[in-house]
Amino acid sequence: MTELSSTPRTVLGRSKARGRTDRAELHAVLDAGLICHLGVIVDGSPMVIPTGYGRIGDTLYVHGSTGARSLRTAPGDTICVTVTHLDGIVLARSVFHHSVNYRSAMIYGVPRLVTDEDERMAGLAAITEQLAPGQWDYARLPNRKEMAATAVLALSLEEASVKMRAAGPSDDDEDYDLPIWAGVLPVVTTWGVPETDPKMTQDVPVPAHISGR
Amino acid sequence: MTELSSTPRTVLGRSKARGRTDRAELHAVLDAGLICHLGVIVDGSPMVIPTGYGRIGDTLYVHGSTGARSLRTAPGDTICVTVTHLDGIVLARSVFHHSVNYRSAMIYGVPRLVTDEDERMAGLAAITEQLAPGQWDYARLPNRKEMAATAVLALSLEEASVKMRAAGPSDDDEDYDLPIWAGVLPVVTTWGVPETDPKMTQDVPVPAHISGR
Numbered sequence: 179m180t181e182l183s184s185t186p187r188t189v190l191g192r193s194k195a196r197g198r199t200d201r202a203e204l205h206a207v208l209d210a211g212l213i214c215h216l217g218v219i220v221d222g223s224p225m226v227i228p229t230g231y232g233r234i235g236d237t238l239y240v241h242g243s244t245g246a247r248s249l250r251t252a253p254g255d256t257i258c259v260t261v262t263h264l265d266g267i268v269l270a271r272s273v274f275h276h277s278v279n280y281r282s283a284m285i286y287g288v289p290r291l292v293t294d295e296d297e298r299m300a301g302l303a304a305i306t307e308q309l310a311p312g313q314w315d316y317a318r319l320p321n322r323k324e325m326a327a328t329a330v331l332a333l334s335l336e337e338a339s340v341k342m343r344a345a346g347p348s349d350d351d352e353d354y355d356l357p358i359w360a361g362v363l364p365v366v367t368t369w370g371v372p373e374t375d376p377k378m379t380q381d382v383p384v385p386a387h388i389s390g391r
Numbered sequence: 392m393t394e395l396s397s398t399p400r401t402v403l404g405r406s407k408a409r410g411r412t413d414r415a416e417l418h419a420v421l422d423a424g425l426i427c428h429l430g431v432i433v434d435g436s437p438m439v440i441p442t443g444y445g446r447i448g449d450t451l452y453v454h455g456s457t458g459a460r461s462l463r464t465a466p467g468d469t470i471c472v473t474v475t476h477l478d479g480i481v482l483a484r485s486v487f488h489h490s491v492n493y494r495s496a497m498i499y500g501v502p503r504l505v506t507d508e509d510e511r512m513a514g515l516a517a518i519t520e521q522l523a524p525g526q527w528d529y530a531r532l533p534n535r536k537e538m539a540a541t542a543v544l545a546l547s548l549e550e551a552s553v554k555m556r557a558a559g560p561s562d563d564d565e566d567y568d569l570p571i572w573a574g575v576l577p578v579v580t581t582w583g584v585p586e587t588d589p590k591m592t593q594d595v596p597v598p599a600h601i602s603g604r
Contacts, residue, residue, distance in 0.1 A: 212480075212491075213491065215428040215430075215473060215475070219432060219436075223499060224430035224432050224471045225471055226430035226439055228473060228495055230491070256435070257437060258437045259439070264425055264441075269526060272537075273526065273531065276519055284440075317489070317571055318487075320486055321487075346590065355593070357593060358530055359587070359591070359595040359598055360588040360590075361585055361587040361597070362585070362588075363583070363585050363604070364586065365425070366580070368578075370579045374573075375560055375575075376559065377560075377567060378572070384574070385572055388576055
């Protein structure tokens with residue numbers, strides 16, 4: 179088990195018991211996600227953008243249009259990427275101890291604009307497969323024009339922290355005898371039934387890598 | 392219908408067709424959410440923190456421990472709050488046109504530390520009810536010590552933008568005849584079965600405001 183770094187930014191200031199230092203847990207939180215929230219500073223203000231991402235080893239990839247404001251952050255500036263899974267609402271006997279069960283990863287770093295064409299393709303494949311496993315080998319791959327319109331950023335996972343809570347309520351001792359129900363209401367994210375594009379021009383069945391998720 | 396503001400930050404730079412300018416839509420996106428991602432600048436770096444929130448009229452409330460790093464952002468600094476609902480994976484014929492269906496709200500503003508006790512209580516009620524409707528009137532309310540440990544921030548919804556995508560794939564004309572299935576895989580967030588705290592000391596049924604969600 180590789181320990182995550184503990185720079186001043188990623189040493190947990192609060193709720194240390196919820197911190198995790200295992201790199202495999204960081205990978206697991208990232209691999210289970212669909213979108214991240216990307217934090218950049220634009221004109222002196224923080225900007226938080228939901229976007230897709232992908233992971234290859236200890237590198238996270240994000241992409242965007244070459245014209246996107248969020249990618250026009252100054253070169254050398256630090257960004258923050260957060261991936262959060264909300265797993266349940268923790269209903270305590272007291273309002274004060276209400277909480278959520280969750281898994282979250284927070285990554286800091288100075289992104290690198292990927293210029294190598296092979297790495298650009300690999301990064302885009304990782305981003306596509308994160309949202310839609312199996313689609314990179316199934317759909318039409320990017321052509322030269324599409325690649326030219328796409329910026330790919332790489333972010334090292336070196337400086338990262340993981341926090342989790344997966345437990346029942348933690349109430350004050352004197353509250354346990356109150357006649358108040360307490361527990362956890364799980365939040366479950368599932369897939370609906372695939373909706374075929376009405377603009378299909380031929381009869382193609384839903385591929386197993388989509389219907390079987 | 393009240394139009395949302397359009398300051399340079401919230402005028403949509405890209406995908407203008409996905410922008411919404413109706414204040415009711417902003418409220419709807421916020422009211423349907425469970426957590427937000429709060430962006431602050433700490434020591435010159437962006438920091439993106441998942442946290443609860445609540446809305447009263449055109450004010451958003453967030454809270455935290457009085458010791459939390461994320462709330463120690465410099466007074467007068469702008470923050471960004473983003474709420475995102477992921478509604479579906481858009482599977483196009485080309486990798487390039489893969490997308491997601493979503494609803495997201497982004498709010499910018501300088502937060503105000505709430506000091507009025509009535510507003511602090513109202514803000515905490517809104518935050519609690521956002522995550523767990525019905526609990527403010529059911530669970531034990533905060534006592535003086537708990538209130539003293541809690542910081543409540545208010546953020547005006549004046550400067551906000553809403554983006555949505557709710558459609559099938561939009562492929563290049565020449566790709567429609569490819570023998571590739573295209574469509575949308577819905578992402579559905581639901582509630583699991585309430586899990587009663589094994590530390591209950593008496594037999595209390597799950598209240599209807601929890602079991603009936």
